[in-house]
Amino acid sequence: MTIGRRRLGQGIAATAGGLALPWIGARPAEAQRSANALRIAFRDAVPNIDPYFNSQRTGLIIGHQAFDGLVHRDPATFRIVPALATEWRWVDTKTLDFTLRSGVKFHDGSPFGADDVVYTINTIADPATRVATPSNYSWIEGAQKTGDNTVRLTMKRPTPAALEYAAMVMPIWPKAYRERVGPDGFSRAPVGTGPYRITKTDVAAGVEFERFDDYYEGGPKGKPAIQKLTARYIGDAATELTELLGQRVDWIWNMNPDQMANVNRLPYLQATQQESMxxxxxxxxxxxxxxxxxxxxxxxxxxxxxxxxxxxxxxxxxxxxxxxxxxxxxxxxxxxxxxxxxxxxxxxxxxxxxxxxxxxxxxxxxxxxxxxxxxxxxxxxxxxxxxxxxxxxxxxxxxxxxxxxxxxxxxxxxxxxxxxxxxxxxxxxxxxxxxxxxxxxxxxxxxxxxxxxxxxxxxxxxxxxxxxxxxxxxxxxxxxxxxxxxxVSTYAFQKRLEFPTFADELPRFYLAKWK
The missing domain is CATH 3.10.105.10 (Dipeptide-binding Protein; Domain 3)
Structure with a gap:
């Protein structure tokens, strides 16, 4: 049985033949470029932007701009590289020792240290914490401070992918701040060590970021070129595309791929694709x-x-x-x-x-x-x-x-x-x-x-x-x-925006810049 485009999805043939685009004059986003700001659209709202308490890709993306873990995975090579830890050593198949980086500050100005690492790991390993994806952390026995600048991570069982988890889903909390404001307060005003700090959250509307100029030297993400990010939650694909065409946002993703050719005809926009995991x-x-x-x-x-x-x-x-x-x-x-x-x-x-x-x-x-x-x-x-x-x-x-x-x-x-x-x-x-x-x-x-x-x-x-x-x-x-x-992620954004894409489906706005 041969299934054509109309059979694959109602209305798909209509969009395949050509997107009905209103004429919009070529008005490059000079205001955003001049202000060194970037407006982003996400389709799903994130009720809790603490990375441990949501399982949404949008939540992971937001967290990745604002938080760092002990190690980082290079997006081009998938090689594990230093982040908040400068060195690590497998003691045995269930034990990892980390040497922590000195001179790192959290977004509130407080110093990062071993107590923050131990607090974070032991909290997320406790079933009573009720993290969003328990299987990401069920292998962890706990962590202990072994020196002023060293931490030992112990596992319940051999976990060959431990460093992958540490790189992708184990951002470090500031112990003193989170204990003072509590989990709910932290979700409203999160603090990390990443290249952007979160300046405003609204569970219905979006998130605002500002470049963290005290991001530590040698950090794997580097210091961002763009000063400010505004991420809006827009509930459907049609509205999202309309906002991009009207130049009220500068970047969207996961739009209908049938619309790529039409978007690329516009002098001020570009669309590209990248397979993801x-x-x-x-x-x-x-x-x-x-x-x-x-x-x-x-x-x-x-x-x-x-x-x-x-x-x-x-x-x-x-x-x-x-x-x-x-x-x-x-x-x-x-x-x-x-x-x-x-x-x-x-x-x-x-x-x-x-x-x-x-x-x-x-x-x-x-x-x-x-x-x-x-x-x-x-x-x-x-x-x-x-x-x-x-x-x-x-x-x-x-x-x-x-x-x-x-x-x-x-x-x-x-x-x-x-x-x-x-x-x-x-x-x-x-x-x-x-x-x-x-x-x-x-x-x-x-x-x-x-x-x-x-x-x-x-x-x-x-x-x-x-x-x-x-x-x-x-x-x-x-x-x-x-x-x-x-x-296959489909990205569309301002033509004057330089934005690299990677196979791991993790947009990195800290690598973007205006041309």
């Missing part, structure tokens, strides 16, 4: 968390979903830019993401209808289908494929934070979302989040959880691969979590 997925409620009798508790109904969707057509024709369909529930470059271990499902709508009949649904069924994915055509494409085999999916497009809250309460029978693994190149950053027994786990398969624990508790690469292979085999045989496609 983000994977779009369908999470199916096999465990019956949303209701013990829901259709997704039946294996053949889940397998019907997997056969019903032409993922390759979506990736190549709708997403474009080199998007791929992962065979396994992870990003292909991640350690342990072995496509050969996965059971494969061809696009076969006839087989999907037969499986539905065998599952007891000869006439199909109705089901709520929630998604926060933008542009909406991507969700509508999945909906169309499901409806073609008799699965009448009622699409409920939600804001990211709202869907995450419903998901973690166990209310969603079929949800479409995406996961970027916090840009960590190891399957321990994705599989335990969806199969480790936590709030996002809709499989609740004890056998898979044990395999993930086994793979995450040894430094032996072959043993890790064996365990992860078995976990991938079982999750795909049981059709729990359907990987749909890899994301």
């Amino acid at each position: 983000r994977v779009a997925f369908l999470n199916l409620d096999a465990a019956g968390r949303s209701g013990a009798d829901n259709p997704m508790t039946k294996l053949k109904a889940r397998q019907a979903v997997w056969h019903a969707i032409d993922r390759n057509a979506i990736a190549t024709r709708l997403i474009g830019g080199g998007s791929r369909v992962p065979a396994a529930p992870c990003f292909p470059s991640q350690f342990g993401c072995n496509a050969d271990a996965a059971m494969t499902y061809d696009y076969d709508p006839a087989k999907a209808r037969a499986l539905l009949a065998e599952a007891g649904f000869p006439n199909g069924f109705e089901i709520e289908f929630t998604s926060y994915i933008q542009p909406r055509q991507w969700s509508e494409a999945v909906q169309n494929y499901l409806q073609a085999v008799g699965i009448r999916a009622r699409l409920n497009l939600m804001q990211v934070a709202a869907q995450i809250q419903r998901s973690q309460r166990g209310e969603l029978v079929m949800q479409m979302g995406s996961w970027g693994s916090y840009s960590i190149n190891d399957v321990s950053a994705i599989l335990p989040n969806y199969f480790g027994g936590g709030a996002d786990d809709y499989a609740r398969d004890a056998a898979v959880t044990r395999l993930l624990e086994e793979g995450g508790s040894t430094a032996d690469e072959e043993a890790r691969k064996t365990a992860y292979d078995a976990a991938i085999k079982r999750t795909t045989e049981q059709a729990y979590w359907l990987p749909l496609f890899t994301y």
Whole structure:
């Protein structure tokens, strides 16, 4: 069955033929350039911008501008380099010693030191802290001060990717300030050591930054060229693009790729693409968390979903830019993401209808289908494929934070979302989040959880691969979590803005500058 653009998503053909752009005279953003300021648009609001208490990509991006960790991962080479720590040493497979950098200041002017590191690590390792993504820190036993300028990190189990986690998802809090203002006060006025300091937060409107001129010498992010950043939360793709065309914002991303050519025709804008580590997925409620009798508790109904969707057509024709369909529930470059271990499902709508009949649904069924994915055509494409085999999916497009809250309460029978693994190149950053027994786990398969624990508790690469292979085999045989496609980030911004992009889906505004 050949599916054209209109079938892939309602309205996609209209945008493919040409974006109806109002004439806007070429008015380069001279005011922003002269003021050395940059206006950014994000599509999802972040209720808590403390990086430990949100799992949104936008939250990670905001945090990365304002916070540093003990180490940093070079975005071009993925090599771990010094940040707040200048040196580190593996004592054994469960122990890391760090030597801390001297002369570092937090944004409030207070000095950074070993007490801040120990406080941060021990707080996030405590289950009572209730961080947003517990699997990122479940390997940590704790930290202790071993000298005026040295800290020891101990692990519950060997964690080969420990430095990746330290680089990407372990920013350091200022102990004295956070204890004084408390977690809520800190989320309203966060303080870090990064190249930008946050000057204003509004959970509904956005975040404002100012260059931190006391950013430490030798810091891996360098001192930013741009003085001020204003990040606005804009709820939908159409409004976001309108704001860019009207030159009320200078930078957007993840716009509909069909609009790239039209944007590039404008003399004052440019659009570009970069594949990322983000994977779009369908999470199916096999465990019956949303209701013990829901259709997704039946294996053949889940397998019907997997056969019903032409993922390759979506990736190549709708997403474009080199998007791929992962065979396994992870990003292909991640350690342990072995496509050969996965059971494969061809696009076969006839087989999907037969499986539905065998599952007891000869006439199909109705089901709520929630998604926060933008542009909406991507969700509508999945909906169309499901409806073609008799699965009448009622699409409920939600804001990211709202869907995450419903998901973690166990209310969603079929949800479409995406996961970027916090840009960590190891399957321990994705599989335990969806199969480790936590709030996002809709499989609740004890056998898979044990395999993930086994793979995450040894430094032996072959043993890790064996365990992860078995976990991938079982999750795909049981059709729990359907990987749909890899994301290709589409950026659009002022032509006079120099903005480098990287494969880890982490915009770095501290590297941007006006030309």
